[in-house]
Amino acid sequence: MIPLSWYLLVAAxxxxxxxxxxxxxxxxxxxxxxxxxxxxxxxxNLVAFxxxxxxxxxxxxxxxxxxxxxxxxxxxxxxxxxxxxxxRHRDSVVAEEMDTLKN
Amino acid sequence: xxxxxxxxxxSLFTLMMGWIVVSNNNLFHAALALMASxxxxxxxxxxxxxxxxxxxxxxxxxGAISILIIFAIMLTRRMMQTEESPFNSQPGLAGxxxxxxxxxxxxxxxxxxxxxxxxxxxGAMPPAxxxxxxxxxxxxxxxxxxxxxxxxxFEVASVMLLAALIGSIWVAWPKTEDES
Amino acid sequence: MSFSFLEFLKSLVELTTxxxxxxxxxxxxxxxxxxxxxxxxxxxxxxxxxVLVLIWLERKVIARFQDRIGPNRVxxxxxxxxxxxxxxxxxxKEIITPSGADKWAYNLAPFxxxxxxxxxxxxxxxxxxxxxxxxxxxxxxxxxxSSVSVVTVLLAGWGSxxxxxxxxxxxxVAQMVSYEVPMILSxxxxxxxxxxxxxxDIVKAQTVPFAIVVPISALIFFISSLAEMGRTPFDLLxxxxxxxxxxxxxxxxxxxxxxxxxxxxxxxxxxxxFTTVFLGGYRFFGLEMIKTASGFALGNLIGLxxxxxxxxxxxxxxxxxxxxxPRFRIDQMMDFNWKFLVPLSLALILVAALVDKALPVGVNxxxxxxxxxxxxVVVGAVTLEILRRNGRKQRTAHEEVRExxxxxxxxxx
Numbered sequence: 001m002i003p004l005s006w007y008l009l010v011a012a013x014x015x016x017x018x019x020x021x022x023x024x025x026x027x028x029x030x031x032x033x034x035x036x037x038x039x040x041x042x043x044x045n046l047v048a049f050x051x052x053x054x055x056x057x058x059x060x061x062x063x064x065x066x067x068x069x070x071x072x073x074x075x076x077x078x079x080x081x082x083x084x085x086x087x088r089h090r091d092s093v094v095a096e097e098m099d100t101l102k103n
Numbered sequence: 104x105x106x107x108x109x110x111x112x113x114s115l116f117t118l119m120m121g122w123i124v125v126s127n128n129n130l131f132h133a134a135l136a137l138m139a140s141x142x143x144x145x146x147x148x149x150x151x152x153x154x155x156x157x158x159x160x161x162x163x164x165x166g167a168i169s170i171l172i173i174f175a176i177m178l179t180r181r182m183m184q185t186e187e188s189p190f191n192s193q194p195g196l197a198g199x200x201x202x203x204x205x206x207x208x209x210x211x212x213x214x215x216x217x218x219x220x221x222x223x224x225x226g227a228m229p230p231a232x233x234x235x236x237x238x239x240x241x242x243x244x245x246x247x248x249x250x251x252x253x254x255x256x257f258e259v260a261s262v263m264l265l266a267a268l269i270g271s272i273w274v275a276w277p278k279t280e281d282e283s
Numbered sequence: 284m285s286f287s288f289l290e291f292l293k294s295l296v297e298l299t300t301x302x303x304x305x306x307x308x309x310x311x312x313x314x315x316x317x318x319x320x321x322x323x324x325x326x327x328x329x330x331x332x333x334v335l336v337l338i339w340l341e342r343k344v345i346a347r348f349q350d351r352i353g354p355n356r357v358x359x360x361x362x363x364x365x366x367x368x369x370x371x372x373x374x375x376k377e378i379i380t381p382s383g384a385d386k387w388a389y390n391l392a393p394f395x396x397x398x399x400x401x402x403x404x405x406x407x408x409x410x411x412x413x414x415x416x417x418x419x420x421x422x423x424x425x426x427x428x429s430s431v432s433v434v435t436v437l438l439a440g441w442g443s444x445x446x447x448x449x450x451x452x453x454x455x456v457a458q459m460v461s462y463e464v465p466m467i468l469s470x471x472x473x474x475x476x477x478x479x480x481x482x483x484d485i486v487k488a489q490t491v492p493f494a495i496v497v498p499i500s501a502l503i504f505f506i507s508s509l510a511e512m513g514r515t516p517f518d519l520l521x522x523x524x525x526x527x528x529x530x531x532x533x534x535x536x537x538x539x540x541x542x543x544x545x546x547x548x549x550x551x552x553x554x555x556x557f558t559t560v561f562l563g564g565y566r567f568f569g570l571e572m573i574k575t576a577s578g579f580a581l582g583n584l585i586g587l588x589x590x591x592x593x594x595x596x597x598x599x600x601x602x603x604x605x606x607x608x609p610r611f612r613i614d615q616m617m618d619f620n621w622k623f624l625v626p627l628s629l630a631l632i633l634v635a636a637l638v639d640k641a642l643p644v645g646v647n648x649x650x651x652x653x654x655x656x657x658x659x660v661v662v663g664a665v666t667l668e669i670l671r672r673n674g675r676k677q678r679t680a681h682e683e684v685r686e687x688x689x690x691x692x693x694x695x696x
Contacts, residue, residue: 001229002110005212005219007147010114012212014121014144016205021125023197024190029130029175033137036168037121040144043156051151056231059239063246063253065156069163070260074267076168080175081271087179088277096191131441132387138434155420158427166430166463170456173437240419240480 007048015041028083028093032076039072110150117143128189130176138169152233155240298413298583326415330401334547335366340595341547341602348606376536381444384533388442393534393541396435400548403428406482407555410565410587411572411580414483421482422470425556426463429511432549433459436530439542443533451529454613455513461620462510462517468628469504472497472635473560476655486564491652494561497635498656499663501561503628508553510616512546514601516608517616554597558590562597565590627666634658 014037021034043065050061087093120143123136141164148157190197212219219228246252286307294303301318308314339354339362346353358364380389403425405415418424433456440452474480476496477488485493494501510517531542558564565571571586611619638658642651 002107002150003220004228004230005216005221006110006114007151008212008219009209010118010147012205012208013118014140015208016201017118017121017125019204020197020201023200024194025125026189026191027130029172029179030125030133030189033124033133033172036137036164036172037124037140040141040164043160044144044147047148047151047153047156051153051230051236052228053231056235057239057242059236059243059246062153062156062239062243065153066159066243066247067253067256067260069156069159070264073163073168074264076171077271078267078274080171081275083175084178084275093179094191131385135388135391135438154418155423158420158423161427162423162430166427166433167460170433170437170460173441174456177441 004048004052007044011041011044026094028095031095032079036072039068043068113143113146134169134173134176138165141165152236296584297580298410298587322415326404327401330404330548333551334544337547337551338366339363344599344602345606373540374537378536378538381533383444385442388438392435392439392442393538396432396545397541399428399432399435400545403552408483408486408559408564409590410583417481417483420480422474422480426467430463440530445533448530448532455530458517459511462507465503465624465628466507466511468632469500471632472500475635475639482559485560486566489563489566490648492561492563496652496655497659499659500631503624505557507624512550512553514550515605516611518610550601551598554601555594557597558593562593630662634662
């Protein structure tokens with residue numbers, strides 16, 4: 001048997017790795033990949049709590065995980081579209097160089 | 104025992120691939136590692152008896168999102184083969200933040216160890232019996248269309264997907280000269 | 284229970300060897316993993332070896348269509364050993380890695396594509412009780428795995444560091460991703476009818492084969508599975524005359540052979556899936572259920588034979604199409620998908636769901652089938668009418684343009 005805390009720890013670690021990617025990468029696509037990792041970590045938590053929680057007969061955790069999945073798909077589509085559009089205009093996908101609104 | 108070994112292998116694989124995603128210089132390899140990481144998460148779902156979600160993970164994350172990301176990488180290819188560091192000016196700070204977030208969560212778990220014991224031995228709460236969650240996929244379907252449950256979020260999600268679809272096509276569509 | 288060779292042979296014919304061995308060995312912890320491993324090895328070996336038959340069959344049938352004899356030297360009059368000779372030849376060829384290739388992607392792709400092609404067989408019900416795993420999300424599993432195979436194509440195309448390979452991969456991804464939509468939509472209708480995603484339940488629900496109940500969705504599924512496999516007339520991803528060979532242009536020797544292997548395995552799988560979902564799988568007029576007076580389940584064997592016969596008939600139809608139809612142009616292919624197949628299958632789902640809901644509970648299977656058939660035919664007729672009107676409009680517009688052009692040329696003279 002696997003205790004619930006193991007899943008939670010793995011999810012926390014994955015979340016932190018994703019967070020590090022979001023904060024530290026230069027490339028906007030790589031930042032987006034970090035966000036996807038974080039969303040996955042959240043999903044692991046939702047499903048684990050459903051499985052180990054008090055009401056396993058109600059698949060609410062699953063339902064929310066599916067919603068997160070949907071949002072992740074929409075987010076990836078819009079985010080990548082934005083990145084490609086910026087790349088066309090500025091010839092760069094480095095997040096630090098997208099500073100038109102600075103000052 | 105075997106279950107625990109499988110769990111450890113899958114989660115180490117997932118985390119290692121996750122690390123490659125955030126640290127590899129070659130973006131294409133990072134995207135491949137992202138796919139492998141998604142696969143590992145799907146494995147975790149299978150271990151949690153959420154087969155439906157594991158398949159949805161394969162279909163949506165690997166079959167759609169990863170491919171989208173790889174396409175974006177290929178379209179912005181010139182940025183890919185740089186010898187520069189993959190990191191921006193603040194990797195140290197980012198590392199400290201990430202580690203401290205993990206430390207906070209781990210601390211919370213340590214405080215909660217009465218409810219969620221860290222070991223697999225005495226007092227650990229077992230997952231619900233498999234017979235209870237047997238019809239969960241059918242129930243999930245009912246939840247999505249039942250007015251007592253999630254029909255509103257479900258419909259909103261569909262509208263959001265449509266909006267995202269149209270929006271991303273509009274944003275990414277190449278503008279002709281006279282338009283801009 | 285002690286082991287008896289006669290009983291073992293009997294269980295082999297009954298296709299219940301697993302149950303028999305479990306009885307013999309008793310409830311020990313190693314029994315289930317061993318049996319599972321044997322099952323996996325059997326199915327995988329079947330998948331890999333059947334390809335030899337498929338290649339021979341395809342070459343022979345294509346040769347007949349083209350008024351040739353086909354393989355007739357190696358292995359007797361019918362060239363039965365030709366695929367073996369081909370495989371040996373490919374094994375002995377040098378494996379080349381092009382310079383500048385992305386080593387990880389390049390070397391991973393051939394393995395992944397065979398693995399995904401083999402993994403899909405896990406949910407295929409070969410005969411009553413003979414199925415790898417009866418997942419409650421069986422068809423969803425197939426779709427998920429087949430969407431993973433898109434990734435491997437992209438890996439191969441990108442990893443080869445070759446323009447044609449990348450072009451082929453782009454085409455392949457565009458085609459496979461977009462044809463996945465009508466495929467999923469048309470698979471939903473059998474799921475609605477059977478009220479289950481499990482492949483076994485879908486076979487059990489087919490008192491009337493779904494190809495008769497919903498012929499148009501069967502046709503849509505067949506067409507989109509052709510595109511999903513990248514077979515003619517949708518073989519744009521490896522169009523030899525345009526982009527040489529598509530995503531596997533840079534592969535040689537055994538790695539190339541693995542792409543071929545995966546292609547044939549998934550072609551047969553798609554025939555098998557069509558059989559399972561629309562042609563009643565192993566069902567054969569109730570003969571698959573018969574037992575002799577002594578309780579010997581001969582029906583299982585009949586079911587297996589029926590399944591294989593149906594599957595190979597569908598496969599020969601695939602070959603027939605390859606021998607008959609020319610290749611689509613890429614814009615035609617996309618138009619056909621997004622402007623014809625997707626709207627039609629959406630309409631079919633709506634109609635099927637409404638009709639199924641409108642029917643009273645506990646209605647006779649045949650009545651239900653009849654009502655669905657009528658609704659399906661009505662949708663088909665309406666579609667045809669719309670197509671005809673559109674075609675007429677386009678034709679008139681075209682003729683007007685031509686007449687005007689004629690008048691202008693006449694005036695110029």
